[in-house]
Amino acid sequence: MNRVGNKVCIVTGAALGIGNACARRLAEEGARLALFDLDDQTGTALAAELQATGAEARYWHVDVSSERAVQGAIDAVAAHFGAVHVLVNNAGIAGANKPTHEISEEEWDRVQAINVKGVFFCTKHAIPHLRKAQGGSIINLSSIYGLVGAADLPPYHASKGAVTLMTKTDALFYASDRIRVNSVHPGFIWTPLVDAHLRASGATDIDAARREVDQLHPLGHMGEPDDIAWGVVYLASDESKFVTGSELLIDGGYTAR
Numbered sequence: 157m158n159r160v161g162n163k164v165c166i167v168t169g170a171a172l173g174i175g176n177a178c179a180r181r182l183a184e185e186g187a188r189l190a191l192f193d194l195d196d197q198t199g200t201a202l203a204a205e206l207q208a209t210g211a212e213a214r215y216w217h218v219d220v221s222s223e224r225a226v227q228g229a230i231d232a233v234a235a236h237f238g239a240v241h242v243l244v245n246n247a248g249i250a251g252a253n254k255p256t257h258e259i260s261e262e263e264w265d266r267v268q269a270i271n272v273k274g275v276f277f278c279t280k281h282a283i284p285h286l287r288k289a290q291g292g293s294i295i296n297l298s299s300i301y302g303l304v305g306a307a308d309l310p311p312y313h314a315s316k317g318a319v320t321l322m323t324k325t326d327a328l329f330y331a332s333d334r335i336r337v338n339s340v341h342p343g344f345i346w347t348p349l350v351d352a353h354l355r356a357s358g359a360t361d362i363d364a365a366r367r368e369v370d371q372l373h374p375l376g377h378m379g380e381p382d383d384i385a386w387g388v389v390y391l392a393s394d395e396s397k398f399v400t401g402s403e404l405l406i407d408g409g410y411t412a413r
Contacts, residue, residue: 159393161186164237166230168220168278169247171198173347174297177381178244178388183211185389190233190240192218192247212237220247220274227281240285242392245275245319246297250353251311264311271315272322279326283335291334295391296323297384298339300407308357320403327401336400338391343407344369345379373408 165182169175170191183189183206191213193199199215206213214236218229234240251267252259275296286292301309302316323339330337344350350369351362359365370377387406390396405411 157185159185159389159395160242162188163241163392164188164190164233164239165242165244165392166190166192166233166240166278166282167244167246168192168218168274170215171195171202173349174342174345174381174384175244175246176202177385178246179206179213181382181385181389182242182244182392183209183213185393187211187242187392188237189213190229190237191215192220192229194219220278221269223273223277223281226274226277230278230281230285234285234288239289240282241289241292243278243282243286243292243294244297244388244392245278245295247271247274248297248315248349249312250309250349250356251315253309253353253356256310259310267311267315268318271312272318275319275322279322279337283330283333286330286335287333292336293392293396294323294326294335294337295388296337296339298323298341298403300341300343300405300410302339302341303403303405304411309353323403324401331400336391336396338396338399338402338404340384340387340391341403341405341407341411342384343373343379343410345381345384347381350378373410374412375408377408379406379408 165187171193203213203215252263298319299316301313302320327337
């Protein structure tokens, strides 16, 4: 119950899905939570719910594609809590699901702005605070599609490949500061994002579509947000003090083929 006791943890995209689960599990393990999202109603409700359990939590409205917004929010977190120890770069979107030759520049740029520049901005402005704390952990949510390809979502797959290599680069840059940087690679996790992806792909029977996606994983089912959240807790904690530049696959065996 105290695996990340008193660590100040920023979670981006915290309102729903994987981010929501990460926030809950980190709070259970003693973290002090800064929740970043654009969904003010859900994010504020989550902060209040965590506070009601005795956790320290506060919500910030943050567009991670805006450097000014990110810098202001991270500095505000440090001022409010007194430090920053952990950054969970979770915010992301799937974007357009069309072949590459049909993707517009605007569609491409929107995904990169959130999924890639968002990680860049948050990392850039967290580093001074992590250095001040004499170390910490940055956890970047990539994807199985940051490691392997598939014939869909070209902007998304490109963005997650970028996150994978950004992680390794920053792990090397900041190892001497005792700042660890690792990526997490979920398989299909049943979240609003995956539900929306299935619907956008033309599925009319969502239950049937979900069963089809289940079978893409050797374990025979999709994952749940908590499956990812516990991996994030591990990387946020001192249990992973000798882990940096790594790829934590939580994918039901998807990439083992």
